[in-house]
Amino acid sequence: MKYTLIRIADAADWQVYHAIRRSSLWEERGLDGYDDARPQERFAHHHALLLKLNEKGIGTTRLDDLRDGTGIVRLVAITASLRRQGHGRVLDTMVEDYARGIGLSGLFVSAASDAERFYTATGWTRVTTQAPELLGDADGCVRMTKSIVP
Ligand SMILES: CC(C)(COP(=O)(O)OP(=O)(O)OC[C@H]1O[C@@H](n2cnc3c(N)ncnc32)[C@H](O)[C@@H]1OP(=O)(O)O)[C@@H](O)C(=O)NCCC(=O)NCCS
Incomplete structure (x- = not known):
């Protein structure tokens, strides 16, 4: 694989x-x-990312660089038929490596509450202090964060 x-x-x-x-x-x-035509998708500091398995796209997210050393991970998804096989965990690790590569030391996500267990399993914790304003505070979502070890 x-x-x-x-x-x-x-x-x-x-x-x-x-x-x-x-x-x-x-x-x-x-x-x-x-x-699919939102301008935010094409901002230079917004990184639209595709996870490929054997050259086929199976997962996505967008990493928004807040340009203060942190970033927001948005809309993480794995193709439905391929879930619970470890691909989400691989995507999370690869996004973390990518974030480290562009100089970030911390990440935030506004997680759908039914996805919180996935984030907890991949090293995220609930935000207990301040979160970036751009993360928002949507109903039914949990604000989570992860530090990136250099
Ligand atoms: C959330 C999502 C990306 C996880 O991807 P995945 O490939 O299924 O995740 P993995 O198989 O790598 O799971 C890693 C671990 O996360 C946890 N996990 C994943 N999905 C879970 C679920 N539905 N319920 C409970 N725990 C879950 C488990 O601990 C799992 O490890 P295990 O399978 O060994 O028990 C995928 O379910 C998805 O695309 N969901 C729809 C979109 C979505 O809700 N995205 C999040 C928006 S914030």
């Missing part, structure tokens, strides 16, 4: 990224209106 984590650059990978997010985080939750 060969995993790679890429920062998305070409149209085919953007398509896979949006398809995974649309189905995992909108349709499965009974939501519609996923917008």
